[in-house]
Amino acid sequence: MAPVVETVGLTKIYTLDFLDVEYGRLKVRLRPSRRQRVALKDLDLSVEEGEIFGLLGPNGAGKTTTLKILMGIIFPTRGSAKILGRPLGDKWAKANLGFLPENPYFYDYLTGREFLKYYGQLYGIPWRERARRADALLEKVGLRDAANLPLKGYSKGMLQRVGLAQALLNDPRVVILDEPQSGLDPIGRKEIRDLILGLREEGKTVFFSSHILSDAEMVCDRVAILYGGELKNLGKLSDLLSARIKEYEIVVRGIPPAVLEQWRPRADRVLVQKDEAMIIVRRENEAREILSSLQGLGATLVSFNPRRETLEEYFIAQVRGEANA
Numbered sequence: 001m002a003p004v005v006e007t008v009g010l011t012k013i014y015t016l017d018f019l020d021v022e023y024g025r026l027k028v029r030l031r032p033s034r035r036q037r038v039a040l041k042d043l044d045l046s047v048e049e050g051e052i053f054g055l056l057g058p059n060g061a062g063k064t065t066t067l068k069i070l071m072g073i074i075f076p077t078r079g080s081a082k083i084l085g086r087p088l089g090d091k092w093a094k095a096n097l098g099f100l101p102e103n104p105y106f107y108d109y110l111t112g113r114e115f116l117k118y119y120g121q122l123y124g125i126p127w128r129e130r131a132r133r134a135d136a137l138l139e140k141v142g143l144r145d146a147a148n149l150p151l152k153g154y155s156k157g158m159l160q161r162v163g164l165a166q167a168l169l170n171d172p173r174v175v176i177l178d179e180p181q182s183g184l185d186p187i188g189r190k191e192i193r194d195l196i197l198g199l200r201e202e203g204k205t206v207f208f209s210s211h212i213l214s215d216a217e218m219v220c221d222r223v224a225i226l227y228g229g230e231l232k233n234l235g236k237l238s239d240l241l242s243a244r245i246k247e248y249e250i251v252v253r254g255i256p257p258a259v260l261e262q263w264r265p266r267a268d269r270v271l272v273q274k275d276e277a278m279i280i281v282r283r284e285n286e287a288r289e290i291l292s293s294l295q296g297l298g299a300t301l302v303s304f305n306p307r308r309e310t311l312e313e314y315f316i317a318q319v320r321g322e323a324n325a
């Protein structure tokens, strides 16, 4: 089966306006090479039919750039992409795409229902059908009671949900969402997550961006990790991060604090609280050795956890790596 979204060598170089810099009395116009920013570099990826695919990366990684290229809002400098097997800009493919932009502009004075009907008109949906779809989608995203309320009275979470309803107006096969959970509280995040999971059940393909691990962790079949415009990793999130166990946490009970001191030099950290002690060690063999000595001394094992790296730590490690390079 052909991928639903496929990019090959996708590259975007933004050219900034002339930048005149003054150093005291010296005026410098920066050379063209200094004025270019590589926002996306040789991105190859493919999203399969029916999957929820997460495009993850910190601020400035190139997520929005990628999604805007796919939506035909901006053009790539190099490379190509296909949606539903069709080249970028194809009308039929566009008719099967839904999009929630990063900063959707909302018409404050329209009600939720009017807003959706207005977009339905832009899609060319006949008026009777427009009204029917607007109501069905308001119901689906949990805004039935707010249908006749002006958008200026909507909370951030409600706006994000009406934006999602807008992205679904044309009953698209592929839904592209740019940071659908940004700025939402835990309840709002969960609501959007459940809606995304529901889309997969309907057989839609969802391609969304996020910079927050937990948003992706619970829903994504696969993720791509972008950093500085480059694809750093691709696959199942559990495989990507479990490959990088950061440290081992040993929690034991029944060892006097004075006895614990002997492991302090070998451990990364030793934390004592009431009658429990947590010993954190980086290397697995060292962790196992410490554990067996503790048990030899009569300690009761409470837990032994390999702690895998979080996405946040992964990003931070990338930043440090680049700084040291």
Ligand SMILES: Nc1ncnc2c1ncn2[C@@H]1O[C@H](COP(=O)(O)OP(=O)(O)OP(=O)(O)O)[C@@H](O)[C@H]1O
Pocket: 014, 015, 016, 037, 038, 039, 057, 058, 059, 060, 061, 062, 063, 064, 065, 066, 102, 211
């Ligand atoms: N119109 C533009 N002109 C110049 N540079 C731009 C433009 N749009 C984006 N960039 C730069 O391209 C890089 C990637 O930006 P992009 O918006 O794609 O990142 P992002 O991953 O979506 O980040 P965020 O999490 O902050 O939304 C950044 O360095 C950004 O400053």
Ligand SMILES: [Mg+2]
Pocket: 063, 064, 065, 102, 178
């Ligand atoms: Mg963005």
